[in-house]
Amino acid sequence: MTSDNDRRRGLLARLRERPAARSRGRRRLGAAVRLIAALMLAGGAYTVFAPGAQAQDNPQLTGAAAEGKALFDVSCVTCHGRNAQGVEGRGPSLIGVGAASVEFQVSSGRMPLARQEAQAHRKPPVFTDEQTRQLAQYVQELGGGPVVPDGDDLREDGNIASGGELFRINCSQCHAFGGGGGALSSGKFAPSLHPATDRQIYAAMLSGPQNMPVFGDNQLRPEQKADIIAYIQETLKHDQDPGGFNLGRYGPSTEGLAIFLVGIVALVFASLWIAGKS
Numbered sequence: 315m316t317s318d319n320d321r322r323r324g325l326l327a328r329l330r331e332r333p334a335a336r337s338r339g340r341r342r343l344g345a346a347v348r349l350i351a352a353l354m355l356a357g358g359a360y361t362v363f364a365p366g367a368q369a370q371d372n373p374q375l376t377g378a379a380a381e382g383k384a385l386f387d388v389s390c391v392t393c394h395g396r397n398a399q400g401v402e403g404r405g406p407s408l409i410g411v412g413a414a415s416v417e418f419q420v421s422s423g424r425m426p427l428a429r430q431e432a433q434a435h436r437k438p439p440v441f442t443d444e445q446t447r448q449l450a451q452y453v454q455e456l457g458g459g460p461v462v463p464d465g466d467d468l469r470e471d472g473n474i475a476s477g478g479e480l481f482r483i484n485c486s487q488c489h490a491f492g493g494g495g496g497a498l499s500s501g502k503f504a505p506s507l508h509p510a511t512d513r514q515i516y517a518a519m520l521s522g523p524q525n526m527p528v529f530g531d532n533q534l535r536p537e538q539k540a541d542i543i544a545y546i547q548e549t550l551k552h553d554q555d556p557g558g559f560n561l562g563r564y565g566p567s568t569e570g571l572a573i574f575l576v577g578i579v580a581l582v583f584a585s586l587w588i589a590g591k592s
Contacts, residue, residue: 378451381452389426390449392404398457408453411457411521412520413450413454413460414450414517416450417446417513418514432500436505462513468512469512472537472540474545477543478545480541480542484542489504494506502524504526
């Protein structure tokens with residue numbers, strides 16, 4: 315009797331397990347169907363939106379940037395590569411350098427580079443001001459970066475006294491107290507500031523060409539940059555040397571040499587003359 319009861323209970327237990335097993339199977343099948351549907355949906359969405367993502371690799375350019383690209387493809391692509399990504403051993407990538415760097419290098423004639431040297435030299439510019447702006451706009455739209463403010467007068471309301479103090483602290487070590495420039499290591503040099511325009515000085519502070527450090531807005535605020543430009547343009551370039559011959563404005567080195575050559579020689583001849591008379 316006990317054995318029959320046990321068999322009936324076991325049969326009932328197996329009957330109860332079968333619906334549970336079928337329920338788990340249906341759940342697994344439903345999960346698999348949902349996973350396949352999600353994958354198909356993701357694949358369809360990628361197919362629809364992939365062309366748009368690919369188009370972003372070649373962004374639509376403004377009119378000025380399109381003109382700049384045409385100039386770039388003729389004069390710059392050999393060294394800086396397609397889309398300004400750089401060519402190893404020839405020229406660096408321009409992605410992210412900004413319009414300020416392009417404006418400084420191109421407007422001062424340093425680019426296009428005539429030959430590889432320790433440092434690019436200033437020379438008459440190859441491009442007009444408009445073409446320079448177009449090249450700068452093209453590079454700006456490729457990767458962004460610092461931009462020079464609008465206008466040619468960037469020293470308006472600049473404080474000359476404050477600019478002189480900032481210049482002596484931040485600039486005179488390389489460009490000399492008179493702005494005439496000076497030698498650096500490995501054949502490099504800090505150029506003279508006398509031929510530089512307001513925009514070129516501002517662009518140089520933003521981009522840090524060659525060995526020059528970058529003076530972004532965190533280092534020198536825009537109004538401080540205006541002060542420095544005012545000091546350079548209105549004091550260094552218009553000093554009439556009231557003391558006489560400026561000796562190149564290179565500072566105490568040339569002054570000390572002049573004192574030695576003139577003063578000591580004069581004393582020697584004076585001593586010989588006195589000795590001869592006595």
